Amino acid sequence: MNYVIDKNDVLACLGHSDQPIDDKLEKLIDDTIALSYEYIKPLNVYGIFDIRLDNGKIYFTDIFEVKSEDLYKLLKYSKKAVLAAFTLGSEIEQNIKRFSYTEINKALVMDCCAAAAIESYADNVLNNISIELKNDSFNLTNRFSCGYGDFYLSHQSDIISALCAKKRIGLNCDDNNMLYPKKSMTAVIGITDNNINHKYYAGCENCAAKNICKYRKAGKTCAT
Amino acid sequence: MQLKEKLQNRELITLDGAMGTMLEASYNLSLGRPPEEVNILSPQTVTAVHEAYLKAGSDIILTNTFGASSAKLNKFGLNINEVIPAAVKAAKAASDRHDACVALDIGPLGQLLEPMGTLCFEDAYDLFKEQVILGVSSGVNLIYIETMSDLYEMRAALLAAKENSNLPVFATMSFDTHGRTFSGCDAASVAITLTALGADAIGVNCSLGPKEILPILKQISAHTHLPLIAKPNAGLPKIAGEKTVFDIKADEFAHDMTAFAQMGVCIVGGCCGTDPEFISLTKKQAQDAYVKRINPTAKSSVCSGSKTVFIDNVAVIGERINPTGKKALKQALINNDMGYILKQAAEQINAGADILDINVGIPDIDQRQTITRIIKAVQGITNTPLQIDSNDPEVIEAALRVYNGKAIVNSVTGEAHSLNTILPIIKKYGAAVVGLTLDEKGIPTTSQTRFEVAKKIIATSAKYGIPKEDVYIDCLVLTISADSASAVKTLQAIEKVSQKLGVKTLLGVSNISFGLPERKNINNTFLSMALKSGLNMPIVNPNAEGVMEIIYSYKALMGLDESCKNYISKFAGTANDKPSAWVIKQDESLEYLILNGIKDGVEAQVQKLLDTTDGLKIIDEYLIPVLDKVGFMYESGKIFLPQLISSSEAAKAAFDYLNKNIDKSGSQNDKNKQIILATVKGDVHDIGKNIVKVVLQNYGFEVIDLGYDTDIDLIVSTALNTGAKLVGLSALMTTTLKSMEQTITALYNGGYKGEVMVGGAVLDEDYAKKIKATYYAKNAQVAANIARGSLAKNI
Incomplete structure (x- = not known):
């Protein structure tokens, strides 16, 4: 299994802080986590791209360019970056929808299972890349997704087309920059020299995920 | 070349x-x-x-x-x-x-x-x-x-x-x-x-x-x-x-x-x-x-885009999306209440239906539009294959066009007109078809004549290029209260058709008991008999008592369920999981059950109260105060969302029981209880909207749920036609806020006089005001409070 659904992440996503949980809810969460594993069919595609930083802009070889202060800060020590896309597939999505008409609580918990799963899946895939790169004396920055800070959602489609993600993993992006299947994400990760350990977090105020972020719900941030 | x-x-x-x-x-x-x-x-x-x-x-x-x-x-x-x-x-x-x-x-x-x-x-x-x-x-x-x-x-x-x-x-x-x-x-x-x-x-x-x-x-x-x-x-x-x-x-x-x-x-x-x-x-x-391939043996099968059901022994067709004799479904079809219909679909699937029947046959609605909308919506939440139930060629064609997969069409008859208008549509869209064993002379009275009609249907289908594995024969059921030999005739016909013609059979089982008391006794016994006679596709209510029990038992008994695996996984341990009403302790009051989100026992407690208290008084003095308490606990962080929902569902069980058992004269279609909910056009997220729906229903509101990615025109026309006084709109994406704004504008330009509440992750109070919404509901509990205030004003 290249991802796990951590119950603590599911609870955080559900907005749990310190409320006591009875056996029935405990069982619902456990059962739904088990069921989610059946519906999730994860796929990923990534590539390593040369980047050039110039005058506030980041150029991904000659494929596309991004104007973003936050991404610039993330990549300031990098000459290469990983572009990656992850998806859990559409089956989990259809089942969440179905349960939302009969057992809304199960749908809600499953939605959070998917949120936890995609984070874990992305972390694990990147961890493997990071191990490979370490052998070549490189290091990775933290992962930065479209919508973080001033790295606008409109770049989803740039990443998808750079990776041919439509063809490779069936990931689509519509005119509203929404990803389909919905339980998916794209990310940029800077590659630095081994002796540099650079992380950069954009802060919540400008973040597109501000209102739906599981960390914020639990009173934390993605940086902690 | x-x-x-x-x-x-x-x-x-x-x-x-x-x-x-x-x-x-x-x-x-x-x-x-x-x-x-x-x-x-x-x-x-x-x-x-x-x-x-x-x-x-x-x-x-x-x-x-x-x-x-x-x-x-x-x-x-x-x-x-x-x-x-x-x-x-x-x-x-x-x-x-x-x-x-x-x-x-x-x-x-x-x-x-x-x-x-x-x-x-x-x-x-x-x-x-x-x-x-x-x-x-x-x-x-x-x-x-x-x-x-x-x-x-x-x-x-x-x-x-x-x-x-x-x-x-x-x-x-x-x-x-x-x-x-x-x-x-x-x-x-x-x-x-x-x-x-x-x-x-x-x-x-x-x-x-x-x-x-x-x-x-x-x-x-x-x-x-x-x-x-x-x-x-x-x-x-x-x-x-x-x-x-x-x-x-x-x-x-x-x-x-x-x-x-x-x-x-x-x-x-x-x-x-x-x-x-x-x-x-x-x-x-x-x-x-290169070696030329030998073609595989033809099999009877139906499918959606991602699931195939092979009709090799028994496949259950869920009958509940059929408005005949169902008031609530009729109303849902008229109101475009997709939420109600999707719930019927999902409940039957959860109970074990292999295929769902979809019938929208009521006058005064555009059946083509309605069935198209329902097929798309049902296929959005499930991959269970569907049976399109209509004898109107235009409705059948509209439905088959948008159906993803290979559907069943129910039905053609042995009448020349029916065969010649419907079979070409079946062939063109690649569906399976149900043949009813009746013709110009009506329903044959003997099993032999029904067998002859079946033969004719199969032969005519073949002429149109429809193979016999795609023709399912319905030998028809008439109630035994009118003709006591009717069950035997049907069973004989099924046996003959399946053995001599080698086709699969289908039957609307419950017609057998029409006009009799305690119909389930007759229905369930007849279902067992029909299965033994060779019935492949019973059209039944899979949620009715005893029905799925018979199906699972039949398969286990006939050696169709290896090592009784399916039977065991369905029924093992269930007897202990369902506490009966009498198990509920004396101190487990209605308040206790609702606060703890325990549905079982709620009905018994409500009945106990009903013995001494008026139904409306129970709502005012028991249910609403508990719900307010639950709402307060949620707002103050004492409970979190899944617990709010569990409590709401327990309360809903109480409301449902009261509705069934108290005099509701005058409460039907109460405009002051109706709320329209929809996720706006372009937005396919509806879990938030569905949470709001559950909580609103617990306060006794009648929610007309138009579903997701909802056409603006549909929201406006439903609001005007029902006369509802509150419309709730949901949007999860920044990009669909525009569509929310357009919906509100269209509502008021269209002459809607009521109020609008909006919600969704990316909204806030200021934005709600800017797009001319009356209220911003930051969560489901707030939505319920708004609804109570808004609709009370109108009384």
């Missing part, structure tokens, strides 16, 4: 290889520009690529039009009316010098179709139609639809090709490493649907190499008699910088391709990463290895 003859004789046909890879090598395409532009800028380059493949031995070349839909081309300022003719011309310039065919290549539109995405089926059809018409008028010899991962999109393209040309149509889809397409379609459903819909050859292309595709083609091969196509990539792709490289070379590819020739795949070629060398080696080796 005589393509049709070659196909008929199953001769080996060689396709070409990659176009994009070749163009990149020979033409300096400006970055970000589509390859289709080369057809205009440098047609000789395109012709040279085709020429190279023809020299390598390709019998069919595909035009450079993979992405040539006007939706895609317009984005680059290109005109489809120039691109497609230029592409065909470039291909013909090469093919004219060889004995080869030119195929119009059609790829995916690049936008996701409903229900997962927002592009509607009809719009997708129109885009494909435009390509087909241009291809045909430019002189292609066949149409090749490829790289589809959504069977629904493939259906749109295939229909467009069949309806706008007389050319052969090849159809191939792409699968991932999990053995399904990216949108979840399985090989069996793909094969069954495309075969039924009339493709001329089907198979797999792109995304994987020959080795990975082989097991998928084997599965497809088990479910179709059509010629098969294998057109894999040059192995698995790796992204190296901005370049994609593939991991196998031409000789290895050609070697791997012999496995396809050995299993009888008669159309071979290459996709991404292949070149003329791959094709020429493949052709040589495949020719040596």
Whole structure:
């Protein structure tokens, strides 16, 4: 299994802080986590791209360019970056929808299972890349997704087309920059020299995920 | 080349290889520009690529039009009316010098179709139609639809090709490493649907190499008699910088391709990463290895885009989405209350229905529009195949057009008019059909005459090209309260039809007990008897007491459930999980049960209260105060969302029980209790809206749930027609806030006099004000408080 659904992440996503949980809810969460594993069919595609930083802009070889202060800060020590896309597939999505008409609580918990799963899946895939790169004396920055800070959602489609993600993993992006299947994400990760350990977090105020972020719900941030 | 003859004789046909890879090598395409532009800028380059493949031995070349839909081309300022003719011309310039065919290549539109995405089926059809018409008028010899991962999109393209040309149509889809397409379609459903819909050859292309595709083609091969196509990539792709490289070379590819020739795949070629060398080696080796395939045995089956149900023994058809005798469903159909209908669908599936019946037969609604909307919505939440239940050819056609998969149509009769109007539609859209054993003379009184009518239906279907495994016979049930021999006649007819005609049978079981008390006694006994007589598809309410118990038991008893596995997994331990009312302790008051979200026992407590207290008083003095307490606990963080919902569901059980048991005179269609809910157009997120619905229903509000991605017109017309005084709109995305604003404007411009509340993750109070919403509900509890205030004002 290249991802796990951590119950603590599911609870955080559900907005749990310190409320006591009875056996029935405990069982619902456990059962739904088990069921989610059946519906999730994860796929990923990534590539390593040369980047050039110039005058506030980041150029991904000659494929596309991004104007973003936050991404610039993330990549300031990098000459290469990983572009990656992850998806859990559409089956989990259809089942969440179905349960939302009969057992809304199960749908809600499953939605959070998917949120936890995609984070874990992305972390694990990147961890493997990071191990490979370490052998070549490189290091990775933290992962930065479209919508973080001033790295606008409109770049989803740039990443998808750079990776041919439509063809490779069936990931689509519509005119509203929404990803389909919905339980998916794209990310940029800077590659630095081994002796540099650079992380950069954009802060919540400008973040597109501000209102739906599981960390914020639990009173934390993605940086902690 | 005589393509049709070659196909008929199953001769080996060689396709070409990659176009994009070749163009990149020979033409300096400006970055970000589509390859289709080369057809205009440098047609000789395109012709040279085709020429190279023809020299390598390709019998069919595909035009450079993979992405040539006007939706895609317009984005680059290109005109489809120039691109497609230029592409065909470039291909013909090469093919004219060889004995080869030119195929119009059609790829995916690049936008996701409903229900997962927002592009509607009809719009997708129109885009494909435009390509087909241009291809045909430019002189292609066949149409090749490829790289589809959504069977629904493939259906749109295939229909467009069949309806706008007389050319052969090849159809191939792409699968991932999990053995399904990216949108979840399985090989069996793909094969069954495309075969039924009339493709001329089907198979797999792109995304994987020959080795990975082989097991998928084997599965497809088990479910179709059509010629098969294998057109894999040059192995698995790796992204190296901005370049994609593939991991196998031409000789290895050609070697791997012999496995396809050995299993009888008669159309071979290459996709991404292949070149003329791959094709020429493949052709040589495949020719040596090729063995003609033996067609698989035909099976009775129906499917959705991602699930096939084989009718080998018993398949349960859920009957609840049929308004006959169901007041609440009728009202939901009139109000467009999709939430109610989806709940009926999901509950039957959870209970074990294999197929769902969809019947919208009430007067005063546009049945075509309604059934189209319901089929799309139900297919959005489940992959259970559907049965379209109507005898109106227009309704049947509208439904089949948008259905993803192979449906059942219920029904034709033995009357000439019925057979001649409905069977052509069944054939065209590739459905299975139910034949009712009645004719111009009415329902035959003997089993022998019903058997004769069945024979006639099967024979006429065959004349229309519908094989007998796709005809299911309904031997009809009349109530035994009118004719005590009626059950025996039906059972005899079933036995005869299934044994002598070798077709599958179907039956609406519960009609047997009409007019009798305690109908379930008769229904359940008759169901067991009918199954033993050979009934394959009982149309029943799977949620009714005893029904699924009989089905599971029957399968276990008849040796259809190996080691009773399904029976055990369904029933083991269930007896202890359901505490009966008497188990509930004395101190477990209604308040205790609701606060702790315990549904079991709620009804017993409400009944106990009803013995001494008036129903309305129970609502005012027991339920509402508890709900307020729950709401307060949620707002103050003492409980969290799943607990709020559990409590709400327990409270709803109390309301439902009260509604059933107290005098509701005057409360029907109470405008002050009605709330319309919808997720706005363009937005397919509806979990938040559904949470709000549950909480509102607990306060006794009647929610008309229009579903997700809701047309603005539908929201306006429902608001005006029902006279509801509160509309709740949900949007999760920044981008669909615009659509929310347009909906509010349309409501008020349309003459709506009520109030509007809005909610969703990206909204806030200020924005709600800006788009002229009356209220902003930051969560479900706040929505309930707003609803109580808003609707109380109106009384």
